[in-house]
Each structure stands twice: as C-alpha cells, then as structure tokens.
Amino acid sequence: MRVMAQICMVMNLDKCIGCHTCSVTCKQTWTSRPGVEYVWFNNVETRPGQGYPRRYEDQERWRGGWKLTSRGRLVPRAGGRARRLASIFANPLLPNIRDYYEPWTYDYNALFDTPAGDDFPVAAPRSLISGERMNTITWSANWDDNLGGMPEHESDDVVLQRIQDKVRMELEQTFMFYLPRICEHCINPSCVASCPSGALYKRVEDGIVLVDQDRCRGWRMCVTGCPYKKMYFNHRTGKAEKCTFCFPRIEVGQPTVCSETCVGRLRYIGVLLYDADRAPEAAATPREQDLYPAQLGLFLNPHDPEVRRAAEQAGIPHDWVQAARRSPVYDLIATYGVALPLHPEYRTLPMVWYVPPLSPVVEAITASGHDGEDYRNLFGAIDTLRIPVSYLAELFTAGDPAPVELALRRLAAMRSHRRRINLGEPVDPEIAASVGFDVDKLDRMFRLLSLAKYEERYVIPTAAAGDVRRLEETELSGCSLDYEGGPGMGGTESSGPFGEASGRPAPLSVETFHGLRERQTSESAAETAGHRGRINLLNWDGRGLPEGLFPKRREDGDGHGDGHGDGRRDGHVDRGEEPGAGPGEVSGRGEGGES
Amino acid sequence: MPSPVDIFLWGAFPYIAVAILISGLIWRYRYDKFGWTTRSSELYESRLLRWGSPMFHFGLLVVLLGHILGLFIPAGWTAAVGVSETFYSFLAVTLGIVAGVLTYAGIALLIWRRRTTGPVFLATTVNDKAMYVFLVAALTAGLATTLINASTLHYDYRVDVSPWVRSLFVFQPEVALMARTPIEYRVHTITGLVLFAIVPFTRLVHAFAAPVQYLFRPYIVYRARDPRNLGTAALRPGWKRSDV
Numbered sequence: 084m085r086v087m088a089q090i091c092m093v094m095n096l097d098k099c100i101g102c103h104t105c106s107v108t109c110k111q112t113w114t115s116r117p118g119v120e121y122v123w124f125n126n127v128e129t130r131p132g133q134g135y136p137r138r139y140e141d142q143e144r145w146r147g148g149w150k151l152t153s154r155g156r157l158v159p160r161a162g163g164r165a166r167r168l169a170s171i172f173a174n175p176l177l178p179n180i181r182d183y184y185e186p187w188t189y190d191y192n193a194l195f196d197t198p199a200g201d202d203f204p205v206a207a208p209r210s211l212i213s214g215e216r217m218n219t220i221t222w223s224a225n226w227d228d229n230l231g232g233m234p235e236h237e238s239d240d241v242v243l244q245r246i247q248d249k250v251r252m253e254l255e256q257t258f259m260f261y262l263p264r265i266c267e268h269c270i271n272p273s274c275v276a277s278c279p280s281g282a283l284y285k286r287v288e289d290g291i292v293l294v295d296q297d298r299c300r301g302w303r304m305c306v307t308g309c310p311y312k313k314m315y316f317n318h319r320t321g322k323a324e325k326c327t328f329c330f331p332r333i334e335v336g337q338p339t340v341c342s343e344t345c346v347g348r349l350r351y352i353g354v355l356l357y358d359a360d361r362a363p364e365a366a367a368t369p370r371e372q373d374l375y376p377a378q379l380g381l382f383l384n385p386h387d388p389e390v391r392r393a394a395e396q397a398g399i400p401h402d403w404v405q406a407a408r409r410s411p412v413y414d415l416i417a418t419y420g421v422a423l424p425l426h427p428e429y430r431t432l433p434m435v436w437y438v439p440p441l442s443p444v445v446e447a448i449t450a451s452g453h454d455g456e457d458y459r460n461l462f463g464a465i466d467t468l469r470i471p472v473s474y475l476a477e478l479f480t481a482g483d484p485a486p487v488e489l490a491l492r493r494l495a496a497m498r499s500h501r502r503r504i505n506l507g508e509p510v511d512p513e514i515a516a517s518v519g520f521d522v523d524k525l526d527r528m529f530r531l532l533s534l535a536k537y538e539e540r541y542v543i544p545t546a547a548a549g550d551v552r553r554l555e556e557t558e559l560s561g562c563s564l565d566y567e568g569g570p571g572m573g574g575t576e577s578s579g580p581f582g583e584a585s586g587r588p589a590p591l592s593v594e595t596f597h598g599l600r601e602r603q604t605s606e607s608a609a610e611t612a613g614h615r616g617r618i619n620l621l622n623w624d625g626r627g628l629p630e631g632l633f634p635k636r637r638e639d640g641d642g643h644g645d646g647h648g649d650g651r652r653d654g655h656v657d658r659g660e661e662p663g664a665g666p667g668e669v670s671g672r673g674e675g676g677e678s
Numbered sequence: 679m680p681s682p683v684d685i686f687l688w689g690a691f692p693y694i695a696v697a698i699l700i701s702g703l704i705w706r707y708r709y710d711k712f713g714w715t716t717r718s719s720e721l722y723e724s725r726l727l728r729w730g731s732p733m734f735h736f737g738l739l740v741v742l743l744g745h746i747l748g749l750f751i752p753a754g755w756t757a758a759v760g761v762s763e764t765f766y767s768f769l770a771v772t773l774g775i776v777a778g779v780l781t782y783a784g785i786a787l788l789i790w791r792r793r794t795t796g797p798v799f800l801a802t803t804v805n806d807k808a809m810y811v812f813l814v815a816a817l818t819a820g821l822a823t824t825l826i827n828a829s830t831l832h833y834d835y836r837v838d839v840s841p842w843v844r845s846l847f848v849f850q851p852e853v854a855l856m857a858r859t860p861i862e863y864r865v866h867t868i869t870g871l872v873l874f875a876i877v878p879f880t881r882l883v884h885a886f887a888a889p890v891q892y893l894f895r896p897y898i899v900y901r902a903r904d905p906r907n908l909g910t911a912a913l914r915p916g917w918k919r920s921d922v
C-alpha cells in the first residue's frame with residue numbers, strides 16, 4: 084500500500100442555478116489574457132447539451148483518455164508513445180478553435196467615434212483571432228445554455244445519442260440541469276501521459292495536475308489526451324495551460340476561486356487518501372461499469388488507524404491526515420455514497436465528483452400532479468422515469484443505473500424525512516432504513532448537503548504550516564514583481580528578443596495587471612492592427628479610464644505614468660524598475676510556479 | 679594556395695557558425711526556456727497544415743539522414759560492403775530528389791498557408807519572416823545542388839566535400855578541397871551554415887527539443903513541490919526559509 088493524498092472536489096448538482104459566476108470569476112483570475120480568450124478553466128454546461136468544446140464527449144472522434152488493449156494493457160486511446168510521436172508534426176485529433184468558439188470583442192469605439200447622424204451607431208463584433216469583423220456570432224462556450232437551440236441541437240448531445248435507442252426524448256418530458264466542469268485532476272491523467280516533453284505532472288503533495296511552462300514545448304498532444312478537453316493551448320505563447328485548482332490559494336488553505344464565489348454554495352473541497360499502488364489496476368478494470376466501484380475501492384478510510392499510520396509513514400503531514408478525517412468529500416463519496424465520478428469510462432480516475440440532481444425527478448412528479456416530496460412517489464419515479472436516470476448513468480457510471488438510483492433514492496429519502504420534521508410530523512425511521520441509513524446518518528448527510536458552513540465545506544490543510552506567510556503571491560516579505568528580469572517586461576507589453584512569447588514569463592498576477600491596465604488606457608477600444616491592442620471589455624473592471632471618456636489631464640510629469648489607478652501598484656512598478664530588482668529565479672510559471 | 683576568402687569561408691566560418699549555434703542554444707536555454715516552443719498554429723487552421731507540416735518535416739528528416747550518410751561515411755566503406763559507386767549515386771540522387779521535393783513542396787504549402795490564413799498570418803512575427811528567408815535559401819540551394827548533380831555528368835561530392843567536412847572535425851580543415859568544388863556546392867554549404875547559426879534565435883529551436891525521451895519515460899509523471907519555492911514570491915536576499 085502506497086498512501087497518497089489528494090485535494091478533491093465534489094459538486095452538488097441539485098443546487099446549481101447555472102449562473103456562471105464560477106466561470107466568470109475563474110476567467111477573471113486565470114484566463115483574462117490574450118491567447119486564452121477562448122479558454123474557460125471552469126465552464127458550466129446545460130445538460131442535455133453539446134458541452135464545451137462542442138461534443139467533447141465523442142471519444143470516437145477525439146480519442147481522449149485511455150483504452151484497454153486486447154491483452155488488458157492500458158494505453159492512451161489516441162495511441163502509444165510511437166504513434167503519438169509519428170503524428171507530432173500535425174495532430175489530426177486536435178480540436179480547431181471553432182470547436183470551442185471564435186472569441187470576439189466589439190468595436191465599442193464606434194459608439195464614440197461615429198459622427199452624429201440619424202442612425203444609432205453600432206458596436207460590431209470583431210474576432211479576437213483574425214481581427215476581422217464577424218457578421219454573425221454562431222457559437223460560444225455556452226451557446227446552448229438553458230436548452231437554447233433545442234431541439235435543433237438536441238441530436239448533437241453525445242450522451243443523449245447513446246441512450247436514444249432506448250428512449251426518445253420527448254420535448255414535453257424534457258429535463259434539464261447544469262453541469263459545472265473544471266479539470267478533474269485525475270489519478271491516472273491521460274494529459275500527463277501524452278505530453279512528450281514531460282512538462283505536465285501530478286504534484287506529489289496534493290495531486291494537483293500542472294503544466295511546467297518552462298518545459299512545455301508546444302507539442303499540443305495533451306489537448307488530445309484529455310478526454311474532458313480541459314487542457315487548452317495558449318495560441319499566443321504556444322504553450323498548454325489548464326485549471327490549476329487555484330494552487331496558490333489551496334496552498335494557504337483557501338478554496339478555489341470557483342468554490343469561493345459559487346452562488347449555490349454547492350462545492351466541497353477536502354482531502355482524500357488513496358492507495359496509489361492499486362491505481363493502475365483500478366484504471367484497467369475490464370468492464371466499464373465496474374470502474375466506479377473500482378475507484379471507490381482505492382479510497383482509504385481515514386478513520387482507520389491502520390490507514391493513518393500508513394499515511395504518516397508515507398510522509399503525509401499530520402495535519403493532512405487530520406484534514407482527511409474531516410473531509411466533506413470523503414463523506415459524500417464514501418460514507419453516504421451520493422457522489423459519483425464524471426465519465427469513469429475514460430479510465431483517468433477523475434477526482435472531481437458530482438452529487439446527481441434529483442430535481443428533474445421531483446419536477447416530473449410534481450408536474451404529473453403527484454406529491455413530489457413523498458419518498459414512495461419519488462422512489463417510484465426514479466424507477467419509472469427512465470430518461471433522467473439513464474442519462475445520468477451515462478454521465479456518471481458508464482451506463483450502470485444502479486449507483487445513480489441509489490444516490491437519488493438517498494437524496495429522496497433525505498427530502499421526505501426532512502419534510503416530515505419541518506411539518507412537525509413524527510420521524511419515520513422506515514425512510515432512512517429504506518436506503519440503508521439510520522436516522523442519525525440521514526440527518527448528518529442533510530447537514531452536510533444543506534447547512535454546512537464554509538469551514539465544513541472546505542477542509543483544506545495548508546502546504547506547510549511554517550510557510551504560510553510566504554505563500555501568498557504578494558505580501559510583505561517578497562513582492563511578486565521580484566522575479567528575474569524584473570517588472571516592466573511584464574505581460575502583454577513584453578516581447579522578448581524572439582518575438583512574442585519569448586523571454587521569461589511574467590507571474591500571472593503581473594501579466595493580468597499589465598493587461599488590465601493596457602486595456603483600460605489604450606488608444607482605441609478595439610484596435611486590432613497588431614495583437615497588442617486587443618481589448619476585451621468583458622474583462623474591464625470599470626475602474627480604469629478608457630481614453631476619450633474624460634478630457635485629458637494636465638501632464639505634471641510626476642513619473643506616475645498614466646496618473647491614475649492604484650498608487651500602491653504604481654509604486655511597486657517604479658521601484659522594481661531599478662536594475663537588479665529580481666534576485667531569484669522565481670516566476671509565476673517557472674519551476675514550482677505553474678499554470 | 680587558397681585565397682584568404684577561401685580560408686575564411688572553409689577554414690573559419692564553419693567553426694564560427696557552429697560556435698554561434700552551440701552558445702546560442704545554451705544562452706537561449708538559460709534565458710528563454712519559456713519561448714522555446716513550436717508556437718503551433720494548428721488551433722487556427724489544420725486542413726493545410728495536415729499535409730504541409732508532415733511533408734516538410736518527414737522530407738527534412740530524410741534529407742538530414744542523407745547528409746549524415748553522405749558526409750560521414752567514406753566512399754571506401756560503402757565500396758567495401760559491396761555497394762557499387764553507380765548504385766550508390768543512383769540511390770543518393772533518387773532519394774535526395776524525392777525527399778528534397780517533398781520538403782520543398784511542404785514548405786511552399788506552409789508558407790502559402792501562413793500568408794493566406796488570416797489568423798496564422800497575424801501570428802507571424804518579423805523574426806519568423808526572416809527565418810523563412812534563410813530556411814528557403816538553404817533548401818533552394820540544396821535542392822538545386824541535387825538537381826544539377828543529377829542532370830550533369832555525375833560529380834562525386836564524396837571525393838572532396840565529404841573529406842573536407844570530416845577534416846573539420848579533427849580541426850585540420852582542408853580548405854583547398856572545398857575551394858575547388860562546383861559553385862552550387864559552395865553556395866549550399868554557406869547557406870546551410872548560416873541557417874545553423876540562426877537556429878537558436880528563431881522558432882527553429884524547437885527542433886532541438888525533439889522529444890525522443892518520451893519513448894523511454896513512464897506515462898505518468900509525478901513531481902514534488904520545490905520546498906525552496908513555495909508560492910511565486912522570491913526569497914529576499916539575506917533571508918532564509920526557516921525549517922519549522
């Protein structure tokens with residue numbers, strides 16, 4: 084037994100209202116730079132729907148994840164090492180930008196510059212890829228939001244296609260829910276396996292999968308490797324980028340940005356202990372439907388003293404083992420068994436799990452005039468409403484309805500049980516017993532799913548207790564601008580000696596800062612002659628002063644550049660411009676600083 | 679007695695070019711790991727790239743292999759294993775022409791694609807354009823040399839070019855050998871050496887990252903966090919991380 088610890092997430096889909104707050108805050112933090120305009124580390128898909136990128140689940144086409152050979156060996160579905168190298172010069176399995184969508188901005192300046200006339204000026208859309216006018220916008224990361232385009236796009240849902248032989252989707256019976264997705268930080272990541280340079284790696288301490296930006300050579304094989312299409316290619320730097328599980332936040336014990344800002348408070352983060360020795364075997368489980376139980380079998384019970392001893396022997400810090408005991412994620416996955424993995428059939432052993440949504444079922448019953456809160460009705464409906472269950476089973480258990488049904492029954496039981504309490508009716512232990520729980524356990528699950536406070540939803544041990552102070556990107560002992568080469572070369576302005584993207588990378592915070600400042604102060608809003616002037620007002624935080632909004636200020640030459648903005652930040656930039664400001668080799672995306 | 683120009687071109691310039699290549703690579707690795715990438719444009723356009731890039735690269739690999747065989751295996755050795763001179767030059771010329779034409783067509787397709795596909799053109803830097811000039815010059819000179827050789831009475835470059843190349847490696851450059859070769863060989867050699875020298879400073883560096891190590895690596899890579907490097911902030915000079 085080789086115990087490893089991993090930071091893991093569970094999302095309770097019943098609570099997702101599809102507001103996209105998580106996507107937007109994530110984008111603000113990580114991908115509001117040129118080159119990754121089309122990238123959403125966190126995206127929210129409406130199901131049924133095509134997803135983002137379009138039809139990414141069609142592995143017949145994209146060949147992501149792993150497959151079992153006839154001799155039971157696990158190889159990347161796109162082919163082993165030699166096959167990958169043979170197709171390195173052009174990779175036919177790479178999605179095109181249009182499979183995601185062509186990112187755009189608007190010619191906002193037209194609103195200001197158009198001379199007065201009879202017609203209203205129009206801010207026409209302009210592509211951020213080609214710089215050209217776009218006549219019609221036809222797709223985006225969530226174009227089919229809330230079933231938009233149904234039933235025209237219905238037939239394009241890969242999952243629906245698979246179950247369509249069994250049931251045709253009746254529009255009147257349409258069910259719908261939201262599926263927020265981030266990188267799964269898989270135990271058996273096929274993105275890592277397909278990286279020829281070895282730039283991608285799984286972090287030993289917390290299982291987060293990261294790209295070493297200094298080692299990535301832009302072979303773009305990882306994009307093909309990941310079946311969830313959560314590896315992205317930055318088309319300006321020529322390097323891969325992915326969800327980082329907000330590692331700088333996790334290291335100081337804070338939840339990811341998507342979790343922190345989630346309106347539905349439906350995300351849980353905690354530590355899971357698993358047996359790394361048995362992982363390859365679990366991923367190679369012959370029957371796809373057995374992959375969920377096989378992965379479940381990898382997780383170690385942190386309440387078992389034997390496991391805790393083995394964990395500490397394996398060098399896992401004491402506070403991590405303690406955190407594993409309080410892990411909400413372990414409870415949802417193992418103790419209550421209501422969380423399920425997304426597409427276990429890809430064999431990557433994903434580590435972001437989902438509590439399936441009961442609401443489509445409840446809604447269906449209520450719509451048919453029955454009591455949607457009565458557990459007998461609910462149980463009956465789970466059995467007879469084939470569409471939601473088989474759809475969910477295709478998502479979460481490779482088609483096996485039993486685990487989905489069990490999870491839904493437990494949620495249904497919880498619902499009925501709590502309603503009786505709310506209405507002052509006597510507690511019926513029969514309800515809990517019908518799903519294999521006792522009343523106390525059902526109540527505890529209810530607490531965790533409904534009432535749990537911040538500290539209970541996010542149980543995150545810090546990277547190193549003694550180092551907390553230094554972990555933050557900007558704090559007193561070190562300025563994040565102190566990286567080699569110093570500031571001023573940062574971000575979108577910088578262009579190394581070999582054209583854009585060469586030279587030391589700036590820490591992401593610096594690049595975002597410069598990008599934001601540039602957008603706020605550049606001459607024209609949608610200048611597209613070069614790449615430099617690209618502006619995306621979606622990212623404008625409303626604080627800067629777009630040129631022309633106000634009369635020009637008198638230049639008083641105090642050296643503070645544009646004369647507005649945050650004085651403290653300006654101060655940092657100026658100080659850093661002294662030569663030799665950067666003593667260390669540290670950068671946002673160097674060794675140990677990744678993205 | 680070779681002229682001073684010959685001495686420079688065939689006695690000194692090869693060393694200068696290789697020195698620039700090596701020191702340039704070291705320098706770039708040290709200071710621009712982040713810029714060391716293919717800068718793939720496949721995300722924008724793949725229909726033409728799917729043909730152009732493999733044609734160019736596979737063609738080029740065969741061309742490179744041909745150079746190594748032709749320049750480093752003395753004529754005596756091939757004769758010793760029973761390969762007749764006519765058969766050897768037949769093989770060399772045919773293979774050279776096939777690979778050369780493939781490479782040339784590939785690069786033509788790639789440049790055409792680069793010019794005509796909006797997003798790809800937008801992503802082309804001045805550095806890229808200059809690089810294409812040198813690359814195409816070297817390829818043109820090389821292909822021309824092969825074609826001239828094939829169409830005229832066979833000139834055997836293994837008599838003087840190859841010994842000259844080998845003489846470079848023992849630091850006894852036989853300048854006179856190279857100085858008497860046909861003009862196309864000399865032009866090709868110079869353009870080739872210039873290309874060597876610019877490689878570290880262009881996107882062509884990606885060739886030196888060719889990921890052969892992938893073949894020998896376990897699929898899953900684990901890495902521990904660098905304990906000296908938690909977070910992204912640098913340690914201030916004079917400060918030391920405490921071990922508590």
Ligand code: HEM
Binds near residue numbers: 173735813884885889
């Ligand atoms: C065996 C080692 C090599 C590998 C693995 C390799 C791989 C690649 C890859 C993946 C691309 C990006 C294609 C794309 O997606 O846009 C590329 C582009 C390119 N490579 Fe190579 N390459 C190698 C050697 C070379 C050599 C030796 C040269 C020339 C001296 C070269 C010249 C180029 C050029 C000019 C491009 C740009 C093509 C374009 O988009 O216009 N490569 N290479």
Ligand code: SF4
Binds near residue numbers: 273308311325
């Ligand atoms: S989900 Fe994340 S860890 Fe898993 S294969 Fe994709 S990019 Fe890699």
Ligand code: SF4
Binds near residue numbers: 347
């Ligand atoms: S913020 Fe929360 S509720 Fe809103 S879309 Fe994201 S996951 Fe759903």
